[in-house]
Amino acid sequence: MAKNDEVCEIIYVDEKKVKKVQKEMLSEEDTETISGIFKALGDLTRLKILYALSKEELCVCDLSSLLGITLSAISHQLRILRNLKLVKSKRRGKIVYYSLANDHVLSLLHVGVKHAEES
Amino acid sequence: MAKNDEVCEIIYVDEKKVKKVQKEMLSEEDTETISGIFKALGDLTRLKILYALSKEELCVCDLSSLLGITLSAISHQLRILRNLKLVKSKRRGKIVYYSLANDHVLSLLHVGVKHAEES
DNA sequence: TGAACAATTGAATAATTATTCAATTATATC
DNA sequence: GATATAATTGAATAATTATTCAATTGTTCA
Numbered sequence: 001m002a003k004n005d006e007v008c009e010i011i012y013v014d015e016k017k018v019k020k021v022q023k024e025m026l027s028e029e030d031t032e033t034i035s036g037i038f039k040a041l042g043d044l045t046r047l048k049i050l051y052a053l054s055k056e057e058l059c060v061c062d063l064s065s066l067l068g069i070t071l072s073a074i075s076h077q078l079r080i081l082r083n084l085k086l087v088k089s090k091r092r093g094k095i096v097y098y099s100l101a102n103d104h105v106l107s108l109l110h111v112g113v114k115h116a117e118e119s
Numbered sequence: 120m121a122k123n124d125e126v127c128e129i130i131y132v133d134e135k136k137v138k139k140v141q142k143e144m145l146s147e148e149d150t151e152t153i154s155g156i157f158k159a160l161g162d163l164t165r166l167k168i169l170y171a172l173s174k175e176e177l178c179v180c181d182l183s184s185l186l187g188i189t190l191s192a193i194s195h196q197l198r199i200l201r202n203l204k205l206v207k208s209k210r211r212g213k214i215v216y217y218s219l220a221n222d223h224v225l226s227l228l229h230v231g232v233k234h235a236e237e238s
Numbered sequence: 239t240g241a242a243c244a245a246t247t248g249a250a251t252a253a254t255t256a257t258t259c260a261a262t263t264a265t266a267t268c
Numbered sequence: 269g270a271t272a273t274a275a276t277t278g279a280a281t282a283a284t285t286a287t288t289c290a291a292t293t294g295t296t297c298a
Contacts, residue, residue, distance in 0.1 A: 013184045021174045022185055025167070026232070034231040035166045042158030043256075047150060055140045060275060065132045066141060073257055075276055094265050094274050104234040108227065112153040113145070115223040162286075179245060192287055194246055213244050213295050 040084050041108060045069060046077050050100065053087060054109055057099040159203050160227060164188060165196050169219065172206060173228055176218040 026034070040046050048067050052058060060078065064071045078098060081087040088101045100106060145153070159165050167186050171177060179197065183190045197217060200206040207220045219225060 013180050014178075017175055017177070018181050018185050021171050021177070024174045025185075026170060030232070030235050031163060031166060031170075033235040034228075035161055035163050037231055037234055038157045038159075038166065038227075039161030040157075042154055042161040044150060044154050045256080047154045047157065048144070051145060051150070052140050055143045056136055058136070058140070059133075061132050062137050066137050066144075070258075071275070072259080072277085076256075079276080091265085091275095096275065102234075104230055104237075107230045108157075109153075111223055111226045111230065112156055113149070115156055115221075116149050116152040118223075164286080189288075190245070191247085191289080195286075198246080210245095210295085215245065 036084060037086070037108075040081060040086060041105075041112070043077070045073065046081060049074070049077060049081065049098075050086065050105055051109060053098055053100050054106055057097050059095045059097050061095075063098070155203055156205065156227075159200060159205060160224075160231070162196070164192065165200060168193065168196060168200065168217075169205065169224055170228060172217055172219050173225055176216050178214045178216050180214075182217070 025031075041050065045067065049063055052063060052066055058066070060071055060074055063069075063074050063078075067074070078087065078089075082089065085101050086105050087098050090097050090099075144150075160169065164186065168182055171182060171185055177185070179190055179193050182188075182193050182197075186193070197206065197208075201208065204220050205224050206217050209216050209218075
């Protein structure tokens with residue numbers, strides 16, 4: 001039996017097509033950036049945070065109360081979202097308010113909701 | 120010191136705002152569907168598969184060759200994408216061809232690319 | 239019918255990552 | 269300055285998940 005745990009090198013591959021697509025692929029760097037964004041939205045807690053922030057600017061404590069998740073967990077996730085430039089923060093006195101950093105996140109949320117509605 | 124590992128119940132929470140947002144939140148079911156889609160796009164291998172399929176209809180062996188990943192790994196990921204209705208398959212003889220299931224995926228990829236370009 | 243090929247699948251392992259707990263930082267107020 | 273509050277952080281644990289390996293299914297063609 002042929003080993004099937006190897007990368008495919010068999011003759012029937014449509015080389016021309018594969019080479020064409022290979023040229024059109026994104027760089028590894030871009031791919032990682034993009035998958036990073038989607039990974040962020042792929043976690044239930046982070047998705048809820050982002051969706052909530054799409055409705056209102058909120059502080060960590062509001063988010064904790066709203067989602068029933070500890071302050072620490074919220075804060076850890078917010079840091080990830082901040083590093084990805086998906087949310088921004090603004091301190092007013094003791095309280096740090098979070099909001100969405102740009103419209104891309106909003107677009108992504110909308111497309112996501114639309115897909116969910118139709119399936 | 121106050122315990123900070125509990126869900127926030129402190130007085131300063133803006134209850135009115137929180138209640139308002141609570142009403143606007145998505146159902147748990149929808150949230151899971153949507154985060155499922157993003158989770159799918161959040162994996163490097165799956166993102167590459169989807170991006171490749173956005174350019175051309177391809178078989179498992181083409182994808183394996185294109186991405187340098189074993190047939191088995193590709194197939195496992197394709198199953199996940201199929202279950203989420205992100206890709207569809209069509210058998211022609213021995214070969215199974217995969218393509219994107221709908222335009223939402225394409226929209227998501229485009230927004231992702233745009234965000235990556237701008238950051 | 240049997241041999242070869244394309245793809246799928248299940249179980250195990252390896253790697254990643256979300257959450258918790260405890261401690262710490264930053265700001266405001268008494 | 270001391271105290272309380274809001275948020276962040278690091279380390280450890282628990283849970284999730286991508287990949288590999290081996291076996292199997294479905295199809296074609298000699």
